[in-house]
Each structure stands twice: as structure tokens, then as C-alpha cells.
Amino acid sequence: MIKEDPIDGTLGELFMWVHHLDAALKDYPEVRIILSTSWVKGYGFERTKAYLPESLQLRVIGGTWDPSFNKREYDKKTRCQEIVACVVRERLERWCAVDDDVWDWSPKYKEHLVATDSRKGLGDPAALARLGELLTAMVV
Numbered sequence: 801m802i803k804e805d806p807i808d809g810t811l812g813e814l815f816m817w818v819h820h821l822d823a824a825l826k827d828y829p830e831v832r833i834i835l836s837t838s839w840v841k842g843y844g845f846e847r848t849k850a851y852l853p854e855s856l857q858l859r860v861i862g863g864t865w866d867p868s869f870n871k872r873e874y875d876k877k878t879r880c881q882e883i884v885a886c887v888v889r890e891r892l893e894r895w896c897a898v899d900d901d902v903w904d905w906s907p908k909y910k911e912h913l914v915a916t917d918s919r920k921g922l923g924d925p926a927a928l929a930r931l932g933e934l935l936t937a938m939v940v
Contacts, residue, residue, distance in 0.1 A: 815851050815852060816921065817916075817921030818852060818853065818856065819853075820921070820922035820923060820928060821898070821922055821931075822853055822855055824922070824928060824931050824932060824935065825856070825859070825935070828935050830939065831859065831935065831938070831939070832859050832860070832861045833856060833859045833860045833861065834860070834861060834862050834863060834864060834886060834890070835848060835849065835862070835863040835864070836863065836864040836865075836879065836882060836883050836897065836899070837863075840863045840864075841865045841871075845862075845865075848863075862886075862890070864882045864883060864885070864886040865882075878901075878903070878904035879899055879901040879902075880904045880905045880906065881904070883897050883899075894938040894939075895912055895938070896912050896914060896931070896934040896935070896938065897913050898914040898922065898927075898931060899913065899914070899915070900917060900918040900921065902915040912934070914927055914930045914931045914934060915927070915930075
């Protein structure tokens with residue numbers, strides 16, 4: 801399903817690598833998901849979440865974007881700032897982010913990042929291996 805991003809107009813398939821995430825999380829039932837995607841801002845949280853398989857929908861506990869936020873201020877944030885603000889707001893101690901927007905990640909937070917190539921996503925074995933490392937470290 802090819803969709804146009806409601807924010808920047810780029811084309812892509814929504815959650816096209818999700819089957820890899822679903823498989824990677826199979827052995828980690830305690831892991832929860834917070835959506836950090838412009839799709840939530842453009843299409844709404846519930847509609848975006850509905851594109852996920854049910855097994856992942858059940859893990860989703862929120863998003864980094866909330867309609868109560870000041871949109872102009874929020875839009876100025878980099879992806880790292882957006883995610884870290886959520887981590888602080890939610891008081892998360894163990895977390896990781898899977899993202900292809902990696903240009904502004906400071907070393908302090910980069911240890912939590914699974915950096916993906918926008919053309920390969922979690923279809924890249926190296927990204928999947930990194931996700932596995934972080935998941936193992938988080939649930940110890």
C-alpha cells in the first residue's frame with residue numbers, strides 16, 4: 801500500500817518493514833511501542849495504529865505527537881529531540897528507537913538507536929541485529 805506522507809508529501813509504504821519488527825519482538829512480550837512518525841500527526845493516532853498487525857497494535861501505548869502540543873514548536877524538533885522529549889515525559893528508563901532519521905542523534909542517546917537505511921528499514925540484517933542487541937540489553 802503506497803501512501804503519501806501527510807506532512808512532507810513523500811511517497812512510501814506505511815510500516816512496510818513491520819513484519820520484521822513483529823518477528824523480532826516475539827520473544828519480548830513486555831516490550832511496548834510508542835509511535836514516532838509524521839503519519840500520526842497527519843492521519844491521527846488511531847488510524848495510523850490500525851495499519852499495524854494486531855499483535856503490534858496491542859503493544860502500542862502512545863505516540864510522541866499529541867494534538868494538544870504546540871504544532872509550530874513541535875515541528876521545530878529533530879526526530880531525536882521528539883523521541884527524547886517523550887522518553888523524559890514518560891520517564892522511560894529502558895528504551896530504543898528504530899528510525900532512518902539519524903542526523904541529529906547525540907552520542908548520549910545514540911546508544912538507544914537502531915539506525916536504518918530508508919530503503920531497507922528493518923529488512924537490513926545489520927539493523928535487525930542491532931535491534932536484537934538492544935532488546936536483549938533492555939530486558940535483562
